[in-house]
Amino acid sequence: MSRRSQNVEADIARFASEVAIRIDSIVAKLDVVADHGSSSGSEFDHFVDVTRQMLVDGEIGDVLAGAGYAVSHDDFRRPPAMVWWVHRGDAVVERTHSVDPDSESFYDYAALRWFRTAASSGRPTLSGPFIDAWGSNDYTVTVSVPVSESTGPGGVVAADVDVRRFVDSLTADLRRIRVPLALVNESDRVVVSTVPALSTGLPIRPRSVRDTAESPVLQRFPVSDYGWSVVSLSG
Amino acid sequence: MAVPHTSDIVREVIFAPLEHGGRTQVVFDRLRNAVALDVFKDGEQLPPETELAAQLGISPVTLRDALGLMRDAGLVETRRGRTGGSFVRREGYDPVAHGHSRLDALTLVDLRDLSDWRMSVTEAAAALAADRASDDEVDGMEQHVDAFTRAKESAVARRAEGRLVIALAAASQSVRLTRATVASVVDYGPLLSVAYRNTKLRTSVGRAHRSLLEAVRDGRRDDARAAVRSAGLEVAHGLASQRTAGTARGAK
Numbered sequence: 001m002s003r004r005s006q007n008v009e010a011d012i013a014r015f016a017s018e019v020a021i022r023i024d025s026i027v028a029k030l031d032v033v034a035d036h037g038s039s040s041g042s043e044f045d046h047f048v049d050v051t052r053q054m055l056v057d058g059e060i061g062d063v064l065a066g067a068g069y070a071v072s073h074d075d076f077r078r079p080p081a082m083v084w085w086v087h088r089g090d091a092v093v094e095r096t097h098s099v100d101p102d103s104e105s106f107y108d109y110a111a112l113r114w115f116r117t118a119a120s121s122g123r124p125t126l127s128g129p130f131i132d133a134w135g136s137n138d139y140t141v142t143v144s145v146p147v148s149e150s151t152g153p154g155g156v157v158a159a160d161v162d163v164r165r166f167v168d169s170l171t172a173d174l175r176r177i178r179v180p181l182a183l184v185n186e187s188d189r190v191v192v193s194t195v196p197a198l199s200t201g202l203p204i205r206p207r208s209v210r211d212t213a214e215s216p217v218l219q220r221f222p223v224s225d226y227g228w229s230v231v232s233l234s235g
Numbered sequence: 236m237a238v239p240h241t242s243d244i245v246r247e248v249i250f251a252p253l254e255h256g257g258r259t260q261v262v263f264d265r266l267r268n269a270v271a272l273d274v275f276k277d278g279e280q281l282p283p284e285t286e287l288a289a290q291l292g293i294s295p296v297t298l299r300d301a302l303g304l305m306r307d308a309g310l311v312e313t314r315r316g317r318t319g320g321s322f323v324r325r326e327g328y329d330p331v332a333h334g335h336s337r338l339d340a341l342t343l344v345d346l347r348d349l350s351d352w353r354m355s356v357t358e359a360a361a362a363l364a365a366d367r368a369s370d371d372e373v374d375g376m377e378q379h380v381d382a383f384t385r386a387k388e389s390a391v392a393r394r395a396e397g398r399l400v401i402a403l404a405a406a407s408q409s410v411r412l413t414r415a416t417v418a419s420v421v422d423y424g425p426l427l428s429v430a431y432r433n434t435k436l437r438t439s440v441g442r443a444h445r446s447l448l449e450a451v452r453d454g455r456r457d458d459a460r461a462a463v464r465s466a467g468l469e470v471a472h473g474l475a476s477q478r479t480a481g482t483a484r485g486a487k
Contacts, residue, residue, distance in 0.1 A: 103273035104394060104424075105245050111378070113371065130372075131405040131413050138410055187369040201408040206366040208454030 011177045012221050012230050018173065019183060020224035022166075023143060026064070026159055027124040029054060030145040034157050043153060044071065048083045051157060055085050055092045063169070066095065066136070066160035070109045071153045072119055078153055082109055086136075086160075097135060107134045114142040118156045122146050126226040129163055129191055129201050139163040139201060141191070167192045167200055179232050186227035188217075195233060204233070245272055245421065250290055260340070262293060262301035268421055270310050270328050277325035281311065284321075330390045334429035338478055346478060349426075350471035353419045357400050357467065358460045360416060361447060363407035365456035372406040373452045380448050384441045389431035393424055399444060403451070429477065430470050440466045 033050045047069035054067045068084035080099040085092050097107035109115045118125040128141035144158035170192045174181055182193035182204060190198045198204060204216060221230045249269045269275060281287060281302075288298040302321055305311040309327030314320060341349070364372075379399035386392035397420040404416035431437045443466035450458035 098273060100273070104397070105272055105274075111375065131408065131410055133401045133405040133413055133417070137413060137417070187371065189369060201367070203367055203369070206454060207368065207451075208366065208456070210454070 008177060008179055008232075009219070012179075012181065012219070012232060015173055015177065015181075015183075016221040016223050016230040019170065019228065019230070020226065022063075023126060023224070023226055023228075026143045026161070027145060030124070030143060030157050030159060034145045034147045044069075044081060044083075047147075047155075047157065051083065052085045052092055054159065055087060058087075063162045063166045064159050065140075065162040067158065069147075069155060069157045070099075070115055071155040072149070073110065080110065082107070084135075095136070105134060114144040114158050115156045118144040118146045118158070119154070124226075126185070126228060128161075128185065129189065131201075132160075136160065141166065163200065180235065181230060181232055183223070183228060183230050188231075191228065193233075204231070245274060245417065249274055249421075259297055259300040259304065262291060262297060263304040264337070264340075265291070266301060266305055267308070267310060267328075267333060268425070270323060270325065271330065271333060271425065272421060273325075275323040275325075277323060279323045281321040281323065330393075330425065330428040331432065334425040334427070335481075337425045338429055338474060339481055341478065343475055343478060346426075346475060347471065349423065350467060350474070353423050354464055354467035354471075356412065356415045356419050357403065358463045360400070360404040360407040360409070360412045361451065361459040361463045362456040363409060363412070364403050365451045365454050365459040367408045368406035368451055372402065373448070376402050376406070376448055376451065380441075380444045383437075383444055386431075386437070389428050389437070392431040392437055393427040396427065396440075396444070397424060403447075406451070426474055427470070430473050433473060436469060436473050439469060443469070 033047070033054060051067045051069050055064060058064050066084055066086040068082060070082035071078060071080065073080040080101070082097055082099050084095045084097060086095045087093075097109070098105045099107060099109070101108070110119075112127070113130075114125060114127040117127070123146070125144045126141070127144065129139050132138065132140040132142075141161040141163050142158050143161065144156050147155045147157055170183065174183070174192060174194055177194075180193075180195050182195065182198055183191040184204060185191060188204045190200055190202050190204060192200060203210070205213060216233045216235065217231045218234055219232045223229055249265055249272070275281070282290070284295055284298055284302070288295045291298070302311060302313070305321070306313055310324055311321045311327075312324050314322065338346070368376075376399055379395050379402060382395035383392055383399065386395055401413065401416055401420060404413040407413070431440075443462045447459055447462035447466070450456075450462055
């Protein structure tokens with residue numbers, strides 16, 4: 001193997017670990033929120049306060065677009081409940097989601113990866129990029145962390161990443177490595193890439209050919225154990 | 236803390252400024268749609284008349300007339316006095332009656348135009364989704380197709396279909412198509428409450444939804460389009476016959 005290709009490999013691996021560090025830092029913030037249940041009063045109100053505070057405390061240049069909490073409701077004793085905070089101008093305001101299963105615009109969070117996978121795996125979960133219909137109605141990357149059920153109703157705390165800012169901030173670093181590259185999620189959907197035709201949200205191969213055509217992936221570098229990876233592409 | 240009740244996009248569609256000044260009927264349709272879509276919870280007080288009129292870009296007089304129609308339809312209750320105002324009555328809402336009055340208000344050309352728009356948006360979403368959907372998204376759509384097939388009443392079928400097409404649009408990876416699809420679900424929804432009372436039609440549309448799902452799963456974009464078109468046309472033709480029959484009845 002040539003010295004040059006070894007360098008490129010090292011650069012890609014470094015990029016993958018930089019992405020992991022960014023995700024880790026959001027997970028760390030969520031862990032703090034998830035680990036400290038309320039000592040008194042209502043568990044839900046506690047999470048209403050702390051998730052709001054998470055956005056209020058955000059630093060300038062922070063990529064968090066929203067944060068919130070949703071309870072587990074897989075039994076009949078506890079109805080679904082969720083709170084979500086977003087930035088609007090300089091303020092942090094609540095974005096309402098209908099959590100009444102009988103309502104037309106029911107936001108069925110329990111069916112969504114950010115809630116479902118975090119709750120069932122018990123691990124930090126990375127979801128997206130996906131269009132959050134019934135929620136933000138825009139591209140979303142969500143980092144979520146389960147809340148222990150030992151003290152209360154459990155559930156999931158989560159934060160939305162501002163996808164455009166996140167992608168912008170990674171593009172320059174990615175372009176510096178001079179081979180075709182993409183950061184992809186667990187379904188090989190593009191988060192960001194250096195290939196103009198592969199913009200955020202697209203699969204690296206259309207469904208129609210994904211089982212027949214040869215994979216364009218030459219090498220894959222995992223982003224920690226979040227399911228994302230940086231792939232070098234042919235062509 | 237405000238009780239969460241609906242997504243921002245539905246509110247945006249409902250409260251978008253009206254285009255050509257104010258017509259009482261248009262405002263009434265909007266407000267009725269808002270009740271239909273649970274933008275308000277039962278007993279919720281509407282914003283003060285001057286505020287709501289300003290938000291919709293209409294005169295307070297037009298708004299007052301529209302609220303009069305809402306009252307006649309049993310959808311709001313007006314209380315006088317210091318704590319007075321207009322309060323939403325959810326139980327006053329009847330989806331089929333809403334659909335019929337919406338259908339009667341449309342000419343056949345309006346109906347065709349609205350149906351064409353709805354089909355076009357959904358076809359475009361289906362074609363893109365056949366290329367771009369993830370397995371997870373296809374599985375999500377399958378749940379809605381199953382719910383549609385199981386539905387025993389038109390309102391349940393309509394809701395399952397709304398969720399299916401919005402999931403399809405999200406899987407197309409187009410934010411604009413997703414917004415357009417939400418708007419078309421809002422606009423066309425009441426008509427579907429009428430159309431899907433016909434069990435035979437529902438069964439046949441259910442089959443088309445199933446082929447749409449399989450086409451998206453297999454990445455067959457043309458078949459996905461064709462399935463959307465066949466279901467959409469069947470619904471549109473069904474509604475057109477009902478509209479014609481309604482006119483014939485009304486003429487007697």
